[in-house]
Amino acid sequence: xxxxxxxxxxxxxxxxxxxxxxxxxxxxxxxxxxxxxxxxxxxxxxxxxxxxxxxxxxxxxxxxxxxxxxxxxxxxxxxxxxxxxxxxxxxxxxxxxxxxxxxxxxxxxxxxxxxxxxxxxxxxxxxxxxxxxxxxxxxxxxxxxxxxxxxxxxxxxxxxxxxxxxxxxxxxxxxxxxxxxxxxxxxxxxxxxxxxxxxxxxxxxxxxxxxxxxxxxxxxxxxxxxxxxxxxxxxxxxxxxxxxxxxxxxxxxxxxxxxxxxxxxxxxxxxxxxxxxxxxxxxxxxxxxxxxxxxxxxxxxxxxxxxxxxxxxxxxxxxxxxxxxxxxxxxxxxxxxxxxxxxxxxxxxxxxxxxxxxxxxxxxxxxxx
Numbered sequence: 218x219x220x221x222x223x224x225x226x227x228x229x230x231x232x233x234x235x236x237x238x239x240x241x242x243x244x245x246x247x248x249x250x251x252x253x254x255x256x257x258x259x260x261x262x263x264x265x266x267x268x269x270x271x272x273x274x275x276x277x278x279x280x281x282x283x284x285x286x287x288x289x290x291x292x293x294x295x296x297x298x299x300x301x302x303x304x305x306x307x308x309x310x311x312x313x314x315x316x317x318x319x320x321x322x323x324x325x326x327x328x329x330x331x332x333x334x335x336x337x338x339x340x341x342x343x344x345x346x347x348x349x350x351x352x353x354x355x356x357x358x359x360x361x362x363x364x365x366x367x368x369x370x371x372x373x374x375x376x377x378x379x380x381x382x383x384x385x386x387x388x389x390x391x392x393x394x395x396x397x398x399x400x401x402x403x404x405x406x407x408x409x410x411x412x413x414x415x416x417x418x419x420x421x422x423x424x425x426x427x428x429x430x431x432x433x434x435x436x437x438x439x440x441x442x443x444x445x446x447x448x449x450x451x452x453x454x455x456x457x458x459x460x461x462x463x464x465x466x467x468x469x470x471x472x473x474x475x476x477x478x479x480x481x482x483x484x485x486x487x488x489x490x491x492x493x494x495x496x497x498x499x500x501x502x503x504x505x506x507x508x509x510x511x512x513x514x515x516x517x518x519x520x521x522x523x524x525x526x527x528x529x530x531x532x533x534x535x536x537x538x539x540x541x542x543x544x545x546x547x548x549x550x551x552x553x554x555x556x557x558x559x560x561x562x563x564x565x566x567x568x569x570x571x572x573x574x575x576x577x578x579x580x581x582x583x584x585x586x
Contacts, residue, residue: 220338222342222453223252223338223341223342223345224251224252226342226345226346226348226349227252227253227254227341227345228252228253228254229254230253230254230275230276230345230348231253231254231255231256231257231272231273231274231275231276232249232253232255232256232257232274232275232276232277232278233257233259233265233268233269233274233276233277233278233279234246234249234256234257234258234259234278234279235258235259235260235261235262235264235265235277235278235279235280235283235288235291236258236260236279236280236283236307237260237261237280237283237284238280239260241330242258242260245332246258248334249278252341257274260283261283261284261285261286262279262283262285262286262287262288262290262291263285263286263291264285265277265279265286265288265291266286266291266294266295269295269298270298274302275303275345275348276303276304276305276341276344276345276348277292277295277302277303277304277305278304278305278306278307279291279292279304279305279306279307280306280307280308281306281307281308281315281319282308282309282315287315288306288315288319289315289318289319289322292304292306292319292322292324293322296322301351303325303344303347303348304322304324304325305324305325305326305327305328305340305344306319306324306326306327306328307327307328307329307330307332308327308328308329308330309329309330325343325344325347326340326343326344328340346451349449350449350471350475351478353448353449353479357445357448357479362483362484362485362488365485410581410582411530411531411534412440412441413441413581414526414530414534414577414578414581415440415441415443415523415526415527415530416436416437416438416440416441417437417577417581418525418526418529418530418574418577419436419437419440419522419523419526420433420434420436420437421570421573421574421577422522422525422526422563422566422567423436423437423518423522425566425570426518426522426562426563426566428518435487435490435519436494436519436522436523438487439487439488439490439491439494439519440494440519440522440523440526442476442480442491442494442495443476443494443495443498443523443527444472444476444495444498445476445479445480445491445495446471446472446473446474446475446476446477446479446495447472447476448479449471449472449475449479450468450469450471450472450475451468454468454469455469470499470507470508471508473495473496473497473498473499473507473508474496474508476492476495476496477492477493477495477496479492479495480492480495490519493517493519493520494517494519494520494523496508496509496520497509497511497516497517497519497520497521497523497524498520498523498524498527499524500516500520500521500524501524501557501558501559502516502521502556502557502558502559502560502561503556503557503558505557506524506558516560521559521560521563522560522563524558524559525559525560525563525564525567528558528559529547529551529567529574530578532546532547532550533547533574533575533578534578544571544575548568548571551564551567551568552564
């Protein structure tokens, strides 16, 4: 366990610790105080609930069997106040009935007494990562909306006519989305030109499929946001030079869900569409993709288009860590993956317009120092 990495996640968090055994509480509180910004210890569930109602906590760590109000009843009351509250239970082996009740509450974890400190720290790392991811999601969503609102107000104050105002807002929104998409890609060794190329491939495919002008504009604007969820993935995973372990790859795959959650509740319709792209660009036409294993046309057309555009550009483009694939290699792969990874219709559009795809790539080359 890398304690420093854990401290980086917990140093801004507050934890409520509920435990009636004062000897156990004293030992664990001293450990928690070395990790968390603020630790509050109380002796029973009734006091725990009162404390929770007075101030917010990132984590609630509680014993189960306690006087006045047990941990289960306290957790039920807390979940009514905030269903997303992170709760961890500590319990003795003899409390198996209560433990099963706790598991049914959909809490975030439990530790058995006497506490295995290595396991406990791993659990804290897991839930603290979850909490920080969620905070990042809320921050970026608000940041995105504030940028658009500010530009809208700026242009309105200048009394620009409505048609010009809409064009300016749309241009600002597109620039903002491309910029943020580029930030997400840069964290994982990708480039700003990558998201621009993906946008152009996606728009072209949408046109050839026969989507409306509005839909073609939308896919061009939102496709750069496909990997926005990577903003919430740890650098140690995102920037690892070697092959990811199974656990690391599973964590990396979370970027699809995280991107969706980052964007889905936005008041802006474009961000809601971008949420779909973030969620579905790793789905496969044969149903073997992630995160939901959607199949065929159950995958939104925006997701199917972006999936192809993203993979094609990753293959044909040079990276600091890899050489580009030859066009012959890419064509062979697309033939193999037609109806497997990719929508057959999109593959056929590619085969009929290979020169156009090459042209987009050639006109928007990356520059490496």
